[in-house]
Amino acid sequence: MPDPLDALRSEGDVNLSPHRSAWSAAQVGTETQRLLDEDARRFLHQSLSTPCLNVLRRAEGAWIEDAEGRRYLDFHGNNVHQVGFGHPRVIAAIKDQLDTLSFCTRRYTCEPAIDLARRLTELAPGDLSRVLFAPGGTSAIGMALKLARVATGRFKFVSMWDSFHGASLDAISIGGEAVFRKGIGPLLPGCEHVPPPEPLKCPFRCGHACNLSCADYVEYVLQKEGDVAAVIGETVRCTPFIPPPDYWKRIRAACDRHGALLILDEIPIGLGRTGRMFACEHYGVVPDMLVLGKGLGGGVFPLAALLARESLNVATHTALGHYTHEKNPVACAAGIATLDVIRDESLVAHAAELGAHALVRMREMADRHPLIGDIRGLGLLMGIELVKPGTDGRPIPATDAAERVMYAALGRGLNFKVTMGHILTLTPALTITRSELEKALQILDVCIGEVEATLSQIPDPA
Ligand SMILES: Cc1ncc(COP(=O)(O)O)c(C=O)c1O
Numbered sequence: 486m487p488d489p490l491d492a493l494r495s496e497g498d499v500n501l502s503p504h505r506s507a508w509s510a511a512q513v514g515t516e517t518q519r520l521l522d523e524d525a526r527r528f529l530h531q532s533l534s535t536p537c538l539n540v541l542r543r544a545e546g547a548w549i550e551d552a553e554g555r556r557y558l559d560f561h562g563n564n565v566h567q568v569g570f571g572h573p574r575v576i577a578a579i580k581d582q583l584d585t586l587s588f589c590t591r592r593y594t595c596e597p598a599i600d601l602a603r604r605l606t607e608l609a610p611g612d613l614s615r616v617l618f619a620p621g622g623t624s625a626i627g628m629a630l631k632l633a634r635v636a637t638g639r640f641k642f643v644s645m646w647d648s649f650h651g652a653s654l655d656a657i658s659i660g661g662e663a664v665f666r667k668g669i670g671p672l673l674p675g676c677e678h679v680p681p682p683e684p685l686k687c688p689f690r691c692g693h694a695c696n697l698s699c700a701d702y703v704e705y706v707l708q709k710e711g712d713v714a715a716v717i718g719e720t721v722r723c724t725p726f727i728p729p730p731d732y733w734k735r736i737r738a739a740c741d742r743h744g745a746l747l748i749l750d751e752i753p754i755g756l757g758r759t760g761r762m763f764a765c766e767h768y769g770v771v772p773d774m775l776v777l778g779k780g781l782g783g784g785v786f787p788l789a790a791l792l793a794r795e796s797l798n799v800a801t802h803t804a805l806g807h808y809t810h811e812k813n814p815v816a817c818a819a820g821i822a823t824l825d826v827i828r829d830e831s832l833v834a835h836a837a838e839l840g841a842h843a844l845v846r847m848r849e850m851a852d853r854h855p856l857i858g859d860i861r862g863l864g865l866l867m868g869i870e871l872v873k874p875g876t877d878g879r880p881i882p883a884t885d886a887a888e889r890v891m892y893a894a895l896g897r898g899l900n901f902k903v904t905m906g907h908i909l910t911l912t913p914a915l916t917i918t919r920s921e922l923e924k925a926l927q928i929l930d931v932c933i934g935e936v937e938a939t940l941s942q943i944p945d946p947a
Contacts, residue, residue, distance in 0.1 A: 498891060498903040500536055508892045513539065517552050532664055544570035547914040547921055549900065558925050560901035560911045564723065564753035567780035568826040569916035575783035578822035582815045589812045597817035604824050605790055608762055611771030613792040618817070620810040622752035622778030623651025625789035628805045629717070629748050629774045630655055632793060635800040637746060639714035641675035643706055647726075647905070648681060648719055650750050659717055677710065679703050681718075682728040685859075685870070685880075693859075695729045704739035715746040715773070720764035723753045723912070724904045725861050725868045733768040740773075746797075752778035752789065757827050757915055760837030760864030767863065773797060783823040786816035832915040839922055840864040843911075846926050854930075856886055856937045867911040868904070869929065873940075882907035886936050893932035899925050 499505070513521065520540045528535060543550040546569040549559045559566065568575060582597060589595040602616040619625040634640050644650070646661035657665040658673035661681075666672065680688050680699050689698035707713050716736060721727050733749075740747045749772040754764050756777065761767055763775065774797065778789030791806075810816065827833065844862040847869060851857040858872030858880045871887045872880035884906040891903050904910040909929070913922065 498888060500533060500538065502888060504885075504888045504892050505538070508895065509536075509538075512896070514553050520552065546570060546572075547917040555898070557895065557898050557900040558913065558917075558921055560899060560913045560925060562784070562912065562914060563779065564758065564912050565779045565782070565784040566914040567756050567758060567832065568783060568823050568830075569914040570784055572783060572822070572826055572916070574826050575785060575819050575822045578818045579783075579785060579815055582818035586814045589814050591809075591811075593812075595812055595814045595817070597814040597821060598812035601817040601820045601824075602790075604821060605777070605792060608824070609775060609792050610763060610766060612795050613771065613775055614795045615793045615798050617791045617793075617806050618811055618813075619778075619789045619791065619806050619808050620813075620816075621651075621787050622750075622776065622789045623653045623656045624806065624808060625752070625776045625778055625791045626650045626659075626717075626750065627653060627655050628791045629776055629793075630659070630715075631803065631805050632774065632791070632797060632800055633715040633746050633748065635803050635805075636797050637714040637744065639712045639745075641677065641710055641713045642673075643677045643679060643703060643710075643713050643716045643745070645681040645718050645722075646678045647683070647686075647724075648722060648750075650717065650719075650752075677706055677713070679706060681722060681726055682732050683722075683724075683726045685882075695732075697729065697731060697735055700732050700735040700739075703736050704743070707739055707743035707745055711743075713743065713745045715748050716740055717748040717750065719754070720749045720751050720768065721754055721759060721863055721866060723866065724908050724910060725863065725866050727861050727863050728768075730768065733765065733770045737770040737772075746773040748772060748774040748776065750776045752776055753912075754866055756780055756823070757833040757836050758864055758866050758912065760833065760840050762827075762833055764863070781820050781823065782816050783819035783826075786813070786819045788813070788816040788820055827915075830916065836864040836915045839917065839919060840867065842919070843867055843922060843926065846923075850926070850930050850933070854933050854937060856883060856933055856940070858883075861908075865911075865913055865915055865917070869909040869911070869933075871907050871909065871933075886940065889936045889939075890929070890932045893935055894928050897928045897932065899928040 517540050525535050540552040542552045550556045606614045642659050644659040648661045650656045650660045658676045682699050684693050684695050773794050775792040782788035847860040851860050856871050859870040861868040871883040873883040875881035887903045887907045902910050
Protein backbone atom coordinates (compact mmCIF):
# COMPACT_ATOMS: atom_id res chain seq x y z
CA MET A 486 0.00 0.00 0.00
CA PRO A 487 1.57 3.35 -0.98
CA ASP A 488 1.96 5.70 1.99
CA PRO A 489 -0.25 8.79 1.37
CA LEU A 490 2.57 10.91 2.84
CA ASP A 491 4.98 9.82 0.06
CA ALA A 492 3.84 12.60 -2.30
CA LEU A 493 4.99 15.12 0.30
CA ARG A 494 8.43 13.66 0.78
CA SER A 495 10.24 15.06 -2.28
CA GLU A 496 11.21 18.38 -0.74
CA GLY A 497 11.83 17.26 2.81
CA ASP A 498 10.79 15.00 5.62
CA VAL A 499 7.10 15.18 6.53
CA ASN A 500 5.76 16.57 9.80
CA LEU A 501 2.71 14.33 10.09
CA SER A 502 4.34 10.94 10.42
CA PRO A 503 4.16 8.64 13.47
CA HIS A 504 7.92 9.12 14.01
CA ARG A 505 7.40 12.87 14.26
CA SER A 506 4.61 12.40 16.82
CA ALA A 507 6.77 10.03 18.85
CA TRP A 508 9.69 12.49 18.80
CA SER A 509 7.45 15.35 19.89
CA ALA A 510 5.89 13.36 22.72
CA ALA A 511 9.32 12.45 24.07
CA GLN A 512 11.24 15.69 23.51
CA VAL A 513 8.93 18.70 23.65
CA GLY A 514 8.62 20.39 27.04
CA THR A 515 5.62 22.36 28.32
CA GLU A 516 6.82 25.87 27.42
CA THR A 517 7.96 24.74 23.96
CA GLN A 518 4.60 23.06 23.41
CA ARG A 519 2.82 26.28 24.41
CA LEU A 520 4.75 28.16 21.70
CA LEU A 521 4.15 25.43 19.12
CA ASP A 522 0.41 25.57 19.88
CA GLU A 523 0.44 29.35 19.60
CA ASP A 524 2.30 29.08 16.27
CA ALA A 525 -0.34 26.63 15.01
CA ARG A 526 -3.09 29.03 16.12
CA ARG A 527 -1.59 32.14 14.47
CA PHE A 528 -0.31 30.96 11.10
CA LEU A 529 -2.17 29.71 8.09
CA HIS A 530 -1.46 26.03 7.91
CA GLN A 531 0.37 24.74 4.87
CA SER A 532 2.01 21.52 3.89
CA LEU A 533 5.24 20.71 5.75
CA SER A 534 5.11 23.85 7.94
CA THR A 535 2.53 23.26 10.68
CA PRO A 536 3.06 21.69 13.15
CA CYS A 537 6.62 22.93 13.58
CA LEU A 538 9.19 20.57 15.00
CA ASN A 539 10.57 22.73 17.77
CA VAL A 540 11.30 26.32 18.82
CA LEU A 541 14.71 27.95 18.29
CA ARG A 542 16.14 30.64 20.51
CA ARG A 543 19.69 31.01 19.19
CA ALA A 544 21.84 30.31 16.14
CA GLU A 545 25.58 30.78 15.97
CA GLY A 546 28.20 29.50 13.53
CA ALA A 547 27.36 25.91 12.59
CA TRP A 548 24.97 25.50 15.53
CA ILE A 549 21.36 26.12 16.45
CA GLU A 550 19.92 25.99 19.96
CA ASP A 551 16.34 25.19 20.89
CA ALA A 552 14.18 26.90 23.52
CA GLU A 553 15.16 24.25 26.04
CA GLY A 554 18.87 24.90 25.55
CA ARG A 555 19.68 21.81 23.44
CA ARG A 556 22.27 22.48 20.76
CA TYR A 557 22.33 20.91 17.30
CA LEU A 558 24.88 21.02 14.52
CA ASP A 559 22.68 22.35 11.73
CA PHE A 560 23.23 20.31 8.57
CA HIS A 561 20.04 21.77 7.07
CA GLY A 562 19.98 25.54 7.67
CA ASN A 563 17.83 25.96 4.56
CA ASN A 564 21.22 26.49 2.90
CA VAL A 565 21.41 30.10 4.03
CA HIS A 566 24.44 29.44 6.23
CA GLN A 567 27.46 29.48 3.94
CA VAL A 568 29.19 31.81 6.42
CA GLY A 569 27.47 30.24 9.43
CA PHE A 570 24.76 31.87 11.51
CA GLY A 571 25.29 35.37 12.83
CA HIS A 572 28.80 35.83 11.44
CA PRO A 573 30.24 38.85 13.34
CA ARG A 574 31.36 40.58 10.13
CA VAL A 575 27.94 40.22 8.56
CA ILE A 576 26.20 41.48 11.70
CA ALA A 577 28.62 44.43 11.96
CA ALA A 578 28.09 45.38 8.29
CA ILE A 579 24.31 45.29 8.80
CA LYS A 580 24.50 47.46 11.94
CA ASP A 581 26.78 49.98 10.19
CA GLN A 582 24.49 50.18 7.19
CA LEU A 583 21.41 50.65 9.39
CA ASP A 584 23.03 53.75 10.88
CA THR A 585 23.37 55.47 7.50
CA LEU A 586 21.04 54.34 4.71
CA SER A 587 18.47 51.73 5.77
CA PHE A 588 16.39 51.76 2.56
CA CYS A 589 16.81 52.92 -1.02
CA THR A 590 13.67 54.53 -2.46
CA ARG A 591 12.87 53.69 -6.09
CA ARG A 592 14.41 56.05 -8.66
CA TYR A 593 17.59 56.12 -6.53
CA THR A 594 20.48 53.76 -6.37
CA CYS A 595 23.01 53.21 -3.60
CA GLU A 596 26.62 52.20 -3.23
CA PRO A 597 26.09 48.85 -1.47
CA ALA A 598 23.82 47.64 -4.30
CA ILE A 599 26.26 48.77 -7.00
CA ASP A 600 29.22 47.25 -5.14
CA LEU A 601 27.50 43.91 -4.60
CA ALA A 602 26.46 43.73 -8.27
CA ARG A 603 30.05 44.46 -9.34
CA ARG A 604 31.49 41.90 -6.93
CA LEU A 605 29.13 39.17 -8.16
CA THR A 606 29.86 39.80 -11.83
CA GLU A 607 33.60 39.78 -11.13
CA LEU A 608 33.24 36.35 -9.50
CA ALA A 609 30.82 34.87 -12.04
CA PRO A 610 32.09 32.80 -14.95
CA GLY A 611 32.00 34.03 -18.56
CA ASP A 612 30.21 37.23 -19.42
CA LEU A 613 27.51 37.07 -16.75
CA SER A 614 27.89 40.78 -16.31
CA ARG A 615 24.34 42.04 -15.67
CA VAL A 616 22.49 41.74 -12.36
CA LEU A 617 19.03 42.22 -10.86
CA PHE A 618 18.38 41.68 -7.16
CA ALA A 619 15.17 40.32 -5.70
CA PRO A 620 13.91 39.72 -2.16
CA GLY A 621 13.92 35.93 -2.56
CA GLY A 622 14.98 33.10 -4.84
CA THR A 623 11.50 32.49 -6.23
CA SER A 624 11.22 36.10 -7.38
CA ALA A 625 14.63 35.91 -9.05
CA ILE A 626 13.51 32.77 -10.90
CA GLY A 627 10.41 34.65 -12.04
CA MET A 628 12.60 37.42 -13.44
CA ALA A 629 14.74 34.85 -15.27
CA LEU A 630 11.67 33.31 -16.91
CA LYS A 631 10.37 36.72 -18.01
CA LEU A 632 13.75 37.75 -19.38
CA ALA A 633 14.01 34.49 -21.32
CA ARG A 634 10.61 35.14 -22.88
CA VAL A 635 11.46 38.73 -23.79
CA ALA A 636 14.93 37.86 -25.14
CA THR A 637 13.84 34.92 -27.29
CA GLY A 638 10.29 35.90 -28.24
CA ARG A 639 9.34 32.35 -27.20
CA PHE A 640 7.30 31.24 -24.19
CA LYS A 641 8.12 27.57 -23.55
CA PHE A 642 10.41 26.13 -20.91
CA VAL A 643 11.97 22.73 -20.37
CA SER A 644 12.71 21.76 -16.77
CA MET A 645 13.12 18.67 -14.61
CA TRP A 646 10.65 16.51 -12.76
CA ASP A 647 11.35 16.54 -9.01
CA SER A 648 13.06 19.91 -9.27
CA PHE A 649 12.30 22.88 -7.05
CA HIS A 650 12.59 26.49 -8.13
CA GLY A 651 10.29 28.15 -5.61
CA ALA A 652 6.63 28.05 -4.61
CA SER A 653 4.98 30.81 -6.70
CA LEU A 654 2.75 29.91 -9.63
CA ASP A 655 5.40 30.55 -12.26
CA ALA A 656 8.07 28.69 -10.27
CA ILE A 657 5.87 25.65 -9.64
CA SER A 658 5.00 25.56 -13.34
CA ILE A 659 8.62 24.72 -14.08
CA GLY A 660 9.14 22.89 -10.77
CA GLY A 661 8.47 19.19 -10.62
CA GLU A 662 7.22 18.36 -7.15
CA ALA A 663 3.64 17.22 -6.59
CA VAL A 664 3.47 18.76 -3.12
CA PHE A 665 3.62 22.22 -4.74
CA ARG A 666 1.68 21.56 -7.96
CA LYS A 667 -1.19 19.25 -7.06
CA GLY A 668 -4.65 20.78 -6.79
CA ILE A 669 -3.48 24.28 -7.72
CA GLY A 670 -5.19 24.41 -11.11
CA PRO A 671 -3.80 25.54 -14.48
CA LEU A 672 -0.12 26.42 -14.48
CA LEU A 673 1.92 28.31 -17.08
CA PRO A 674 1.42 26.89 -20.58
CA GLY A 675 4.36 25.48 -22.49
CA CYS A 676 6.24 23.99 -19.53
CA GLU A 677 7.67 20.64 -20.56
CA HIS A 678 9.25 18.39 -17.93
CA VAL A 679 12.02 15.87 -18.46
CA PRO A 680 13.51 13.25 -16.09
CA PRO A 681 16.29 14.51 -13.83
CA PRO A 682 19.74 12.89 -13.89
CA GLU A 683 18.86 10.50 -11.07
CA PRO A 684 19.94 6.93 -11.88
CA LEU A 685 17.83 5.14 -9.25
CA LYS A 686 14.61 6.50 -10.71
CA CYS A 687 15.77 6.86 -14.31
CA PRO A 688 13.06 5.88 -16.82
CA PHE A 689 15.83 5.19 -19.35
CA ARG A 690 17.08 2.45 -17.00
CA CYS A 691 20.76 3.22 -17.38
CA GLY A 692 21.41 2.08 -13.81
CA HIS A 693 24.13 3.61 -11.68
CA ALA A 694 26.36 4.29 -14.71
CA CYS A 695 24.35 7.14 -16.25
CA ASN A 696 24.81 7.11 -20.02
CA LEU A 697 23.36 10.60 -20.48
CA SER A 698 20.18 9.38 -22.19
CA CYS A 699 18.40 11.91 -19.98
CA ALA A 700 20.53 14.74 -21.42
CA ASP A 701 19.92 13.50 -24.97
CA TYR A 702 16.19 13.46 -24.24
CA VAL A 703 16.38 17.19 -23.45
CA GLU A 704 17.65 17.75 -26.99
CA TYR A 705 14.88 15.54 -28.36
CA VAL A 706 12.27 17.73 -26.65
CA LEU A 707 13.99 20.94 -27.82
CA GLN A 708 13.92 19.66 -31.36
CA LYS A 709 10.31 18.43 -31.29
CA GLU A 710 9.00 21.61 -29.68
CA GLY A 711 11.19 23.77 -31.91
CA ASP A 712 10.52 27.00 -30.04
CA VAL A 713 11.62 26.59 -26.44
CA ALA A 714 12.74 29.81 -24.72
CA ALA A 715 14.96 28.17 -22.11
CA VAL A 716 16.02 25.03 -20.34
CA ILE A 717 16.10 25.60 -16.61
CA GLY A 718 17.60 23.30 -14.01
CA GLU A 719 19.37 23.11 -10.70
CA THR A 720 23.04 22.62 -11.61
CA VAL A 721 23.14 20.08 -8.80
CA ARG A 722 19.82 19.26 -7.18
CA CYS A 723 20.18 19.90 -3.48
CA THR A 724 18.96 16.35 -2.73
CA PRO A 725 21.75 15.89 -3.89
CA PHE A 726 21.45 14.53 -7.43
CA ILE A 727 24.91 15.12 -8.86
CA PRO A 728 24.78 14.95 -12.66
CA PRO A 729 27.64 13.20 -14.45
CA PRO A 730 30.52 15.42 -15.70
CA ASP A 731 29.27 15.86 -19.29
CA TYR A 732 25.60 16.36 -18.47
CA TRP A 733 25.46 20.15 -18.61
CA LYS A 734 27.91 20.40 -21.54
CA ARG A 735 25.58 18.23 -23.56
CA ILE A 736 22.55 20.31 -22.60
CA ARG A 737 24.44 23.58 -23.19
CA ALA A 738 25.28 22.38 -26.73
CA ALA A 739 21.67 21.29 -27.33
CA CYS A 740 20.40 24.70 -26.20
CA ASP A 741 22.81 26.42 -28.59
CA ARG A 742 21.71 24.22 -31.49
CA HIS A 743 18.01 24.94 -30.86
CA GLY A 744 18.11 28.62 -29.92
CA ALA A 745 17.14 28.04 -26.29
CA LEU A 746 18.74 29.79 -23.34
CA LEU A 747 20.20 27.88 -20.41
CA ILE A 748 19.19 29.06 -16.93
CA LEU A 749 20.93 27.46 -13.96
CA ASP A 750 19.39 27.72 -10.50
CA GLU A 751 22.13 27.74 -7.85
CA ILE A 752 20.02 29.34 -5.14
CA PRO A 753 20.89 26.80 -2.41
CA ILE A 754 24.25 25.61 -3.73
CA GLY A 755 26.04 28.67 -5.11
CA LEU A 756 28.61 30.74 -3.23
CA GLY A 757 30.97 27.91 -2.39
CA ARG A 758 28.91 25.04 -1.05
CA THR A 759 30.03 22.59 -3.72
CA GLY A 760 33.72 23.42 -3.36
CA ARG A 761 33.63 25.88 -6.27
CA MET A 762 32.20 29.37 -6.02
CA PHE A 763 29.49 28.36 -8.52
CA ALA A 764 28.52 24.75 -9.19
CA CYS A 765 28.50 25.28 -12.98
CA GLU A 766 32.30 25.65 -12.75
CA HIS A 767 32.48 21.90 -12.02
CA TYR A 768 30.81 21.28 -15.37
CA GLY A 769 32.75 23.73 -17.54
CA VAL A 770 29.62 25.52 -18.75
CA VAL A 771 28.53 29.13 -18.62
CA PRO A 772 24.74 29.46 -18.49
CA ASP A 773 22.95 32.41 -20.06
CA MET A 774 21.50 33.18 -16.66
CA LEU A 775 22.57 32.14 -13.20
CA VAL A 776 20.26 32.51 -10.21
CA LEU A 777 21.62 32.92 -6.67
CA GLY A 778 19.89 33.42 -3.34
CA LYS A 779 19.65 31.93 0.15
CA GLY A 780 23.05 32.64 1.77
CA LEU A 781 23.65 35.72 -0.39
CA GLY A 782 22.13 37.79 2.42
CA GLY A 783 24.57 36.33 4.94
CA GLY A 784 21.92 34.04 6.40
CA VAL A 785 20.17 37.13 7.76
CA PHE A 786 18.49 39.02 4.93
CA PRO A 787 16.33 37.57 2.19
CA LEU A 788 18.31 38.41 -0.93
CA ALA A 789 18.60 36.78 -4.35
CA ALA A 790 20.27 37.73 -7.60
CA LEU A 791 19.72 37.07 -11.27
CA LEU A 792 22.97 37.23 -13.23
CA ALA A 793 22.64 37.40 -17.00
CA ARG A 794 24.88 37.63 -20.03
CA GLU A 795 25.63 41.08 -21.37
CA SER A 796 23.71 40.23 -24.57
CA LEU A 797 20.55 39.69 -22.51
CA ASN A 798 20.29 43.32 -21.47
CA VAL A 799 17.32 43.60 -23.83
CA ALA A 800 14.24 44.06 -21.66
CA THR A 801 14.57 47.80 -21.26
CA HIS A 802 10.83 48.35 -21.77
CA THR A 803 9.59 45.53 -19.52
CA ALA A 804 9.58 45.55 -15.73
CA LEU A 805 11.23 42.24 -14.93
CA GLY A 806 11.18 42.55 -11.17
CA HIS A 807 10.40 46.04 -9.97
CA TYR A 808 10.62 44.76 -6.41
CA THR A 809 10.35 47.21 -3.53
CA HIS A 810 13.55 45.85 -2.02
CA GLU A 811 15.37 45.61 -5.37
CA LYS A 812 18.32 47.67 -4.09
CA ASN A 813 17.97 47.30 -0.34
CA PRO A 814 21.24 48.72 1.06
CA VAL A 815 21.16 46.67 4.27
CA ALA A 816 20.64 43.39 2.42
CA CYS A 817 23.39 44.35 -0.04
CA ALA A 818 25.77 45.30 2.81
CA ALA A 819 25.12 41.83 4.26
CA GLY A 820 25.86 40.38 0.78
CA ILE A 821 29.16 42.23 0.46
CA ALA A 822 30.23 41.13 3.96
CA THR A 823 29.26 37.55 3.03
CA LEU A 824 31.49 37.62 -0.07
CA ASP A 825 34.30 39.11 2.05
CA VAL A 826 34.00 36.31 4.61
CA ILE A 827 33.90 33.61 1.90
CA ARG A 828 37.10 35.10 0.42
CA ASP A 829 38.99 35.91 3.64
CA GLU A 830 38.20 32.61 5.37
CA SER A 831 38.89 30.60 2.16
CA LEU A 832 35.51 28.92 2.58
CA VAL A 833 35.35 27.56 -0.98
CA ALA A 834 38.62 25.65 -0.56
CA HIS A 835 37.54 24.64 2.95
CA ALA A 836 34.27 23.22 1.60
CA ALA A 837 36.17 21.28 -1.09
CA GLU A 838 38.66 19.87 1.41
CA LEU A 839 36.19 18.93 4.15
CA GLY A 840 33.76 17.57 1.56
CA ALA A 841 36.47 15.27 0.13
CA HIS A 842 37.26 14.06 3.66
CA ALA A 843 33.57 13.45 4.39
CA LEU A 844 33.21 11.43 1.17
CA VAL A 845 36.00 9.09 2.25
CA ARG A 846 34.40 8.69 5.69
CA MET A 847 30.93 8.12 4.23
CA ARG A 848 32.27 5.54 1.74
CA GLU A 849 33.86 3.71 4.62
CA MET A 850 30.51 3.84 6.48
CA ALA A 851 28.75 2.51 3.37
CA ASP A 852 31.08 -0.51 3.40
CA ARG A 853 29.90 -1.37 6.91
CA HIS A 854 26.20 -0.47 6.69
CA PRO A 855 23.98 -2.45 4.32
CA LEU A 856 21.31 0.24 4.81
CA ILE A 857 23.45 2.71 2.85
CA GLY A 858 22.76 2.27 -0.87
CA ASP A 859 24.79 5.19 -2.15
CA ILE A 860 26.63 8.20 -0.92
CA ARG A 861 26.92 11.46 -2.82
CA GLY A 862 28.96 14.54 -2.23
CA LEU A 863 30.25 17.65 -3.93
CA GLY A 864 32.00 19.87 -1.42
CA LEU A 865 29.75 20.30 1.59
CA LEU A 866 26.63 19.26 -0.31
CA MET A 867 26.33 15.64 0.75
CA GLY A 868 23.79 12.87 0.75
CA ILE A 869 23.45 9.36 2.12
CA GLU A 870 20.87 7.26 0.34
CA LEU A 871 19.22 4.57 2.46
CA VAL A 872 17.86 1.51 0.71
CA LYS A 873 16.50 -1.91 1.48
CA PRO A 874 16.00 -4.94 -0.75
CA GLY A 875 12.70 -4.90 -2.67
CA THR A 876 10.66 -8.04 -3.33
CA ASP A 877 12.76 -8.74 -6.45
CA GLY A 878 16.00 -8.16 -4.51
CA ARG A 879 16.68 -4.80 -6.19
CA PRO A 880 17.26 -1.88 -3.80
CA ILE A 881 14.26 0.29 -3.03
CA PRO A 882 14.05 3.44 -0.89
CA ALA A 883 14.18 2.79 2.87
CA THR A 884 11.80 5.62 3.74
CA ASP A 885 10.88 4.55 7.25
CA ALA A 886 14.49 3.84 8.22
CA ALA A 887 15.60 7.26 6.90
CA GLU A 888 13.11 9.01 9.12
CA ARG A 889 14.13 6.98 12.13
CA VAL A 890 17.82 7.82 11.53
CA MET A 891 16.87 11.49 11.32
CA TYR A 892 15.09 11.53 14.69
CA ALA A 893 17.81 9.43 16.32
CA ALA A 894 20.39 11.97 15.09
CA LEU A 895 18.32 14.88 16.40
CA GLY A 896 18.40 13.22 19.80
CA ARG A 897 22.20 13.29 19.62
CA GLY A 898 22.48 16.89 18.48
CA LEU A 899 22.53 16.70 14.67
CA ASN A 900 19.88 18.39 12.53
CA PHE A 901 19.39 17.55 8.83
CA LYS A 902 16.54 16.87 6.46
CA VAL A 903 15.51 13.80 4.51
CA THR A 904 14.81 14.40 0.83
CA MET A 905 12.88 12.22 -1.62
CA GLY A 906 11.90 10.14 1.41
CA HIS A 907 15.17 8.27 1.78
CA ILE A 908 18.17 10.54 1.16
CA LEU A 909 19.79 12.02 4.28
CA THR A 910 20.65 15.46 2.95
CA LEU A 911 23.63 17.03 4.67
CA THR A 912 24.47 20.69 4.18
CA PRO A 913 26.44 22.18 7.08
CA ALA A 914 27.71 25.74 7.41
CA LEU A 915 30.86 26.14 5.31
CA THR A 916 32.56 27.52 8.42
CA ILE A 917 32.25 24.15 10.14
CA THR A 918 35.47 22.79 11.65
CA ARG A 919 36.87 19.39 10.85
CA SER A 920 36.14 18.19 14.40
CA GLU A 921 32.51 19.39 14.20
CA LEU A 922 32.15 17.55 10.89
CA GLU A 923 33.71 14.46 12.43
CA LYS A 924 31.27 14.66 15.33
CA ALA A 925 28.35 14.78 12.91
CA LEU A 926 29.64 11.80 10.91
CA GLN A 927 30.05 9.81 14.11
CA ILE A 928 26.47 10.59 15.10
CA LEU A 929 25.28 9.41 11.68
CA ASP A 930 27.37 6.26 11.91
CA VAL A 931 25.91 5.37 15.33
CA CYS A 932 22.32 6.21 14.36
CA ILE A 933 22.42 4.26 11.09
CA GLY A 934 23.89 1.31 13.01
CA GLU A 935 21.15 1.54 15.65
CA VAL A 936 18.34 1.63 13.09
CA GLU A 937 19.93 -1.20 11.11
CA ALA A 938 20.05 -3.33 14.23
CA THR A 939 16.30 -2.98 14.72
CA LEU A 940 15.34 -3.52 11.07
CA SER A 941 14.62 -7.21 11.49
CA GLN A 942 12.24 -6.34 14.34
CA ILE A 943 10.39 -3.37 12.77
CA PRO A 944 9.42 -3.96 9.14
CA ASP A 945 9.59 -0.93 6.84
CA PRO A 946 6.02 -0.30 5.69
CA ALA A 947 7.16 1.65 2.59
C1 LIG B 1 16.80 25.26 -5.99
C2 LIG B 1 15.91 26.31 -5.37
N1 LIG B 1 15.38 27.25 -6.17
C3 LIG B 1 14.58 28.20 -5.67
C4 LIG B 1 14.26 28.26 -4.33
C5 LIG B 1 13.33 29.33 -3.82
O1 LIG B 1 14.03 30.26 -3.04
P1 LIG B 1 13.24 31.18 -1.99
O2 LIG B 1 12.68 30.27 -0.94
O3 LIG B 1 14.28 32.12 -1.46
O4 LIG B 1 12.18 31.90 -2.73
C6 LIG B 1 14.78 27.30 -3.47
C7 LIG B 1 14.43 27.31 -2.04
O5 LIG B 1 14.57 26.34 -1.33
C8 LIG B 1 15.63 26.29 -4.00
O6 LIG B 1 16.15 25.34 -3.22
